[in-house]
Amino acid sequence: MNKKKILKIGIVMDPIQLIKIEKDSSFAILLEAQKRNHQIHYMEINDLYLKKNHAYAKTRLIKIQKKINDHFSFIQEQNISLNQLDVILMRKDPPFNMEFIYATYILERAEKSGVLIINKPQSLRDCNEKIFASLFYKFIPDTLVTRNISQIYNFWEKHKDIIIKPLDNMGGSSIFRIKEDDVNFLVIAEIMTNYEKKYCMVQNYLPSVKYGDKRILIINGQVIPWCVARIPKKGETRANIAAGGIAQVKTLNKKDWEISNYLSPILKEKGLIFVGLDIIGDKLTEINITSPTCICEIELNTNISITGMLIDYIENQIY
Structure with missing residues (x-):
């Protein structure tokens, strides 16, 4: 039997020295890749660049281990054309801003030269994690995307209890709940819309969040x-x-399966290979495509290897 090729796997992520390895999904993926003897090229977003219409990056070969405060070491640093890599995992956390979009343009050049990019750069741009979910209106809460404070006020008057959140952040950052008769409504709406200069998402509050x-x-x-x-x-x-x-x-549960099975072929068609759906009660609230988490918690408590499934997919695409 032929020996499997050692793949050159690139990853674009936030500074690895700052992660919490016991729950970081990117780290878990890299551990699986390293276990299979693949070569890992670590990058941060500012390492990517274009030169003469070709995509390049400063990469560092990396070795990792499950040891807190001593979980990585750089072996070698070099500037390479990204088409030397077999696959690149785009795992940069939000904010989803213009710098993130510029990075997807660079990765798209690498994709056109034959590199597998997970997730697909065009879809990372097209499918904002908040707004993308609104396409599937039969599954989502009542939702408003606006920068108009009067529209937010009318939505609040209708529902009495709402959630307002930015379109470009993660991890619960800058999410506000506005209950009925909240005297802080106006100041929250002004801050969230930057005085009607910035879009935000407004949804009716879902009490079932207390169950998860x-x-x-x-x-x-x-x-x-x-x-x-x-x-x-x-x-x-x-x-x-x-x-x-x-x-x-x-x-x-049954509703989770209904929503997930409906979305999964659509996501696959868009080249969104690793995705996290957020569901409260029976409502879809977000579709996470930039750097989905929760691998570690599931793998720790079940016999499923999500990282194994992802690396299997990569190997099957390359070999």
């Missing part, structure tokens, strides 16, 4: 049958783990 904001993972159209339900801590609206939410691993 579920993160469901999909790999190449295949739905993982376990999810992470993020339970808000007492007195907190946000369920995100980054905001102090408690993670519970659960099996998918």
Whole structure:
């Protein structure tokens, strides 16, 4: 039997020295890739550049280990044409800003030269994690995307209890709940819209969040049958783990499967290979495509290897 090729796997991520390795999904993916003896090229977003219409990056070969405060070492640094790599994982966390978009343009040049990019750069640009979910209106809460404070006020008057959040952030950052008769309505609306200069998303509050904001993972159209339900801590609206939410691993219910099975072929067609759906109660709230998390929590509590499924997909595409 022929020996499998050692792949050159690139990853664009936030500074690796700052991650929490016990729950970082990018780190878990890299551990699986390293276990299979693939070569890992580490990059941050400012390492990417274009030169004479070709995509390049300063990369560092990296070795990693599950040891807190001593989890990585750089072996070698070099500037390379990105078409020397077999695959690049784009795992840069939001904010989803113009710098992120510029990076996708560079990665798209590499993609056109034959490099597999996960997730597809065009779809990273097209499918804003908040607005993309609004396409599937039969599954989402009542939703308004606007920068007009009067429209937000009317929405609040209708629902009495709403959530307002930015379109470009993550981890529960800058998410506000506005209850009925909240005297802070105007100042929150002014801040969130930057005095009607910035779009935001407004949704009716879902009381079922107390049972968990579920993160469901999909790999190449295949739905993982376990999810992470993020339970808000007492007195907190946000369920995100980054905001102090408690993670519970659960099996998918009937509605979870309905939503996931409906979306999975659409995501696959768009080249969105690794995706996280956020579901509260029976409502889809977000579609995470930039750097989905919760691999570690699921793998720790089940016998499913999500990282194995992702690296299997990559190997099957390259070999």
